[in-house]
Amino acid sequence: MDRRRLLIIPYILWLFGLVAAPFLLIVMASFGHRDENGGIQYGLHWESYATLFDPLYLEVFGRTLLMATIHSVLTLAAAYPAAFFLSRLDRTKAAFYLTMLLVPFWTNYLIRLLAFMDVLRLHPFGLEWTFTFRGIVAALLYNYLPFAVLPLYSALEKVPTSLIEAAQDLGASKRQVLFQVLWPMTRKPVTATFLLVFIPALGEFLIPELVGGGQNFFLGTFLQQQFLTTRNWPLGSAAIALLILLASIMLMFGGKALAEDA
């Protein structure tokens, strides 16, 4: 056996110690029972899961899925043309634009978000955007856009310009180039990018809290409440377990594309 394989040990330790173990703890807690002091009595109770299937909470789940879906579709639609533009530039120019795209995101997340809210409060937007669903979606779009442009860029870069020219020489319109050449060639990376912006958005809690003013109840808000305010850790854990289950199912379908892309 190649002795280099032993070097994987730190990674395995990290994976089990810091990714798998916390997840296991969450699952255990989700079957627990909340005691009067907000602690957890471990056991095998289904009550947290039963509570989650209350229509009230299902609505929260549904609203979160809706928010994440709208945001992901818009983000992809906004990122795709930009990524295509970048992919047709020479390396130096593309590097310039990519830097311009990423630099704002070196700023702290919270500061960026507060700054974005400042813009939403400016006159042309007025009160129609702050504390609303679309304001939340706009903030998500703002926050995830660069993360969508990057993988799409690396995918589109692999499409040779000569191919597009060939299609055009054969009489393809711009629309046909987009839907019959570019789109089929980048479907997998698009799926991967979708997951990359969709799944994290499901657990987003600062954006609904700040931009949404806490008026729209989302999964992230719910989790934060269960863990910090109401201190019902089993209920929160059950919601997280379901969230991770959902994310895992999506990853199983689209994860291959994601791994290939990375």
Add this chain to the structure above:
Amino acid sequence: MKILRTYMWGLLLFLWAPLLVVLIKGSSLSAFEKLLGNTEVMVSFRNSLVLGLATALIATVLGLITAFALPAFPERARGWITGSLLLPLVLPEIAF
């Protein structure tokens, strides 16, 4: 391409606008003076710097070691390893 370039600049404006608004609204020389004169702020700067450097150092070394080990594995195992690598990246932050 021209339309796309204009679009790109529009996107950049969208991404930069919030920061520019904050800078224009909030900054003045006296604010910087206050910032530099505040020992508490400077201490927190130093803490952040140490934290960031340490994280970058440890993560890079661990990543390097793992990346070095990867080619020694057959393709299938490599797929599993790189796949699991993405888990914490993709799973909602709040879950951890």
